[in-house]
Amino acid sequence: MLRDAALVAGKDLRIEARSRVASNQVAPFAVLVLLLFAFALDPDRGVLARTAPGLFWVAVLFSGLLAVQRSFSLESADNARDGLRLSGLDPAGIFLGKAGAIVVQMLALEVILAGFVTLMYGRHLHGPAILIITCVAATAGMAASGTLYGVLAAGLRVRETLLPLLLLPVVAPVLLAATRASESALDGAGSEAWPWVRLLGVFAVIYVTFGILAFGPLLEEA
Amino acid sequence: MNATSRLLGGAALISLVTTVVLGLGLPPTVEQGQYVKFIAIHPPLAWAAYLSFGVTAVASILYLVPRTRHRRWDHIAGASAEVGVVFTALTLVTGSIWGRPTWGVWWVWDARLTLTALMLFLFLGYLALRRVAGDPDTRARRSAVAAILAVLVVPIDHFAVQWWRTLHQGQSLTMTPQKNLDGNYIAVMLLGFLAMTLVYAWLTLQRYWVEELEDEVGDQGLQNALAERRAEAGAGAGVR
Numbered sequence: 001m002l003r004d005a006a007l008v009a010g011k012d013l014r015i016e017a018r019s020r021v022a023s024n025q026v027a028p029f030a031v032l033v034l035l036l037f038a039f040a041l042d043p044d045r046g047v048l049a050r051t052a053p054g055l056f057w058v059a060v061l062f063s064g065l066l067a068v069q070r071s072f073s074l075e076s077a078d079n080a081r082d083g084l085r086l087s088g089l090d091p092a093g094i095f096l097g098k099a100g101a102i103v104v105q106m107l108a109l110e111v112i113l114a115g116f117v118t119l120m121y122g123r124h125l126h127g128p129a130i131l132i133i134t135c136v137a138a139t140a141g142m143a144a145s146g147t148l149y150g151v152l153a154a155g156l157r158v159r160e161t162l163l164p165l166l167l168l169p170v171v172a173p174v175l176l177a178a179t180r181a182s183e184s185a186l187d188g189a190g191s192e193a194w195p196w197v198r199l200l201g202v203f204a205v206i207y208v209t210f211g212i213l214a215f216g217p218l219l220e221e222a
Numbered sequence: 223m224n225a226t227s228r229l230l231g232g233a234a235l236i237s238l239v240t241t242v243v244l245g246l247g248l249p250p251t252v253e254q255g256q257y258v259k260f261i262a263i264h265p266p267l268a269w270a271a272y273l274s275f276g277v278t279a280v281a282s283i284l285y286l287v288p289r290t291r292h293r294r295w296d297h298i299a300g301a302s303a304e305v306g307v308v309f310t311a312l313t314l315v316t317g318s319i320w321g322r323p324t325w326g327v328w329w330v331w332d333a334r335l336t337l338t339a340l341m342l343f344l345f346l347g348y349l350a351l352r353r354v355a356g357d358p359d360t361r362a363r364r365s366a367v368a369a370i371l372a373v374l375v376v377p378i379d380h381f382a383v384q385w386w387r388t389l390h391q392g393q394s395l396t397m398t399p400q401k402n403l404d405g406n407y408i409a410v411m412l413l414g415f416l417a418m419t420l421v422y423a424w425l426t427l428q429r430y431w432v433e434e435l436e437d438e439v440g441d442q443g444l445q446n447a448l449a450e451r452r453a454e455a456g457a458g459a460g461v462r
């Protein structure tokens with residue numbers, strides 16, 4: 001299963017490295033969202049610095065949506081999905097591989113966005129350990145649920161409009177928990193962050209487990 | 223079937239009318255004035271909303287388990303979710319109408335309100351997925367998985383919003399004023415629970431039948447089209 005996962009993740013990441021869609025489109029989009037927040041919220045009154053964790057995670061969420069859509073539009077070209085089904089790879093491995101590739105891309109994106117927030121919003125980074133754990137747990141949860149809904153909506157004619165409606169309410173607790181955890185970490189109140197980190201962990205475990213179990217049947221139907 | 227519907231509908235109507243009459247007749251209280259009368263409908267609406275999503279979840283699981291798989295469960299899940307969305311929306315609307323004079327605002331970011339709003343969107347997404355056309359069996363399986371995924375997130379949402387509102391500013395509002403209410407209010411509220419449960423059951427039954435009929439029409443349409451093509455082919459062969 002893990003070997004299959006590594007194969008699928010490697011394939012997706014190679015495609016991204018060669019097509020440069022993630023680096024040339026998704027990443028600039030995420031930075032642009034952070035830039036637009038500055039226009040929407042007055043940057044002079046410290047609003048941006050105060051709300052930086054929330055704005056950061058909203059930007060991550062929206063770009064995550066794009067990453068999920070991209071991950072499944074890759075499979076729709078040239079009937080690649082049929083190839084994947086016929087490849088004999090373990091469906092659980094395919095799920096872990098696709099989610100893993102999304103995790104890698106989003107973690108890279110989060111590093112860029114964190115740099116942007118530090119530089120342009122004037123929010124200094126504290127508590128790096130908690131921040132890193134929060135990012136990993138939140139991203140794993142988002143990628144797992146995103147991959148599940150991605151395959152659920154793949155092949156539908158209305159997938160572009162349906163996926164956000166399905167996915168965003170589900171990842172709402174991730175946004176909430178990740179924002180609070182990073183806020184506590186940045187405020188130097190690390191102990192307050194742990195309940196949120198645990199919640200992120202529970203979310204990730206539930207959706208990864210469900211994905212391993214349910215991805216096979218869903219892929220068959222997509 | 224029609225007798226069940228009539229009986230259920232009649233019971234729902236009678237209990238609902240009784241609830242409204244008794245509810246409007248409740249005496250105003252010192253703290254909440256006339257608005258205490260919302261107790262007759264608001265908590266029962268919320269209960270019916272939770273009940274409907276619970277039914278959707280159970281029916282979806284029954285559909286996915288191979289031994290109990292039957293199109294019927296898919297129809298029940300869909301019918302219940304549709305009625306549930308209406309009840310959730312009504313819960314939010316009646317809560318807002320009550321909140322405006324009582325709290326002074328239409329909406330507060332209280333844990334329970336936030337959870338209810340999230341649930342509304344979860345199931346709006348589910349209904350949108352159900353409306354996507356396609357093979358009925360594929361659609362049913364996809365919808366069942368989506369319903370379970372949506373229900374899985376509800377307890378997580380519950381903890382998240384609970385902590386969100388308690389870690390930072392303490393529980394801002396208690397929405398259960400029953401402590402200092404006498405038995406009359408509780409009795410009318412319980413009657414409301416019964417009435418809303420019956421209304422829910424009746425509405426879901428109607429929607430369920432419509433789903434069954436739609437299914438039948440779909441199958442019949444396919445049969446007719448096949449018969450027509452066969453007739454055409456037969457006629458064509460005769461001419462040649």
